[in-house]
Amino acid sequence: MIRILLVDDHAVVRSGLRMLLNAKSGLTVVGDAADGDEAIRLAAELKPDVVLMDLSMPHGKDGLSATAELKKLLPDTNVLVLSMHDDDEYLFRAIHAGASGYVLKSAPHEELLSAIESVSTGSAYLYPTATKRLMNEYMERIKRGDNSDAYESLSEREKEVLAWIARGYSNKDIAENLIISVKTVETHKAHVMEKLGLRTRPDLVKYALKKGLLNFDS
Structure with missing residues (x-):
């Protein structure tokens, strides 16, 4: 059973995610938080396997800072960022902060479920278009040196x-x-x-x- 902590400042988003994830065999939502500070407190208490983390939260600690602090506190807990930002800057900053994966909020439910299962095993997950961009950039670097x-x-x-x-x-x-x-x-x-x-x-x-x-x- 993969134990998940939800972090998003919108209550309706947390409610929808809870219903989606709890309906999937092998997944269970053990708690939810509205900001980074609450996420860190609950993670320390609940010890989830995966934290599904929003980045943009206007109140309290944001998702990037919370991810970095949470990984120091609970290095075995994997953070999967769920964000509206299809942007390389956010992607790289999330990875550097310690996130194991990055999924867009516009992604199909199946992709989110697959990403959760991947990061729960210690694997990394990036949404497909990001992976393609990174590969293209890598090839360009090789070409120009x-x-x-x-x-x-x-x-x-x-x-x-x-x-x-x-x-x-x-x-x-x-x-x-x-x-x-x-x-x-x-x-x-x-x-x-x-x-x-x-x-x-x-x-x-x-x-x-x-x-x-x-x-x-x-």
């Missing part, structure tokens, strides 16, 4: 700006934290992207993930 020394060409300030961008902070937030102007942040960002051969914010996030620069402790 990677410059492993590029990161060392960044200044210390540029490395700081890269890390802040990758954690999801806006240029304004970065400027306030580093006590520099927004224009200076934009200049550093442009230099980073030029030196690393990157074009978009999601590209920066994926690069930072590979370099181990993302941190969800704060």
